[in-house]
Amino acid sequence: MDLPPLSDEQLALVVASAQSPANLYSTLSDYETEACLLSTKDGKQAELLSLYYSTFFFSHLLTDQIREARLSTKRMPQNLLQSDPSLQNCLNLLRAVWQRKYEQVYTILRELPWPEPLKPIVQSYDAHFQEKTLKELSRAYEAIRPAAAATYLGLDPASAQEGDPATMQKFIACGWTWDEKTGLLHPKPIIEDSQNDAQLYNELSEVMALVGNRRT
Incomplete structure (x- = not known):
């Protein structure tokens, strides 16, 4: 047609x-x-x-x-x-x-x-790039400094390095853990699932809310 x-x-x-x-x-x-x-x-x-x-x-x-x-x-x-x-x-x-x-x-x-x-x-695409990067970080790092993680995900590095609760919560919500003694974040490996493209496309806005869609 x-x-x-x-x-x-x-x-x-x-x-x-x-x-x-x-x-x-x-x-x-x-x-x-x-x-x-x-x-x-x-x-x-x-x-x-x-x-x-x-x-x-x-x-x-x-x-x-x-x-x-x-x-x-x-x-x-x-x-x-x-x-x-x-x-x-x-x-x-x-x-x-x-x-x-x-x-x-x-x-x-x-x-x-x-x-x-x-x-x-x-x-x-902002949301898609963040989600893709988040998955890459979860597979590549056992531990990472908050400022570096924030840079990868488009968050404010200074707030992350200072342990800002709101910023750290965005990592914790992804299943990561925060060790205050060492000052390191421990990513949780994100396993690829069988979500199809349609589900991903509809959930991009949710990903933006999860990892922060703007630096503050």
């Missing part, structure tokens, strides 16, 4: 109705050929292309296709990529994710200007 023509309204509907990141990625992939036919010289079409390619880019990240996200930037109209603020933000984010610069990732997601229609998916 043919898809409805790509438009701002249709793109918003695709994002709102996607049952999972994988579903969103699949649908946006089907629109890529049509997007290639739009002109960047037409102001309205250029705005649509910016929103489409930015959304498509985040659908790659939400499905952990980092290499493919990198390749997708090569298929974008290069004149638009070099001049559009949102796509420039995407490029900066890609570099930070690729190089595992955790603080920079959170700064880009939370402090750079993003257009209103894109903000929900930006926030979803």
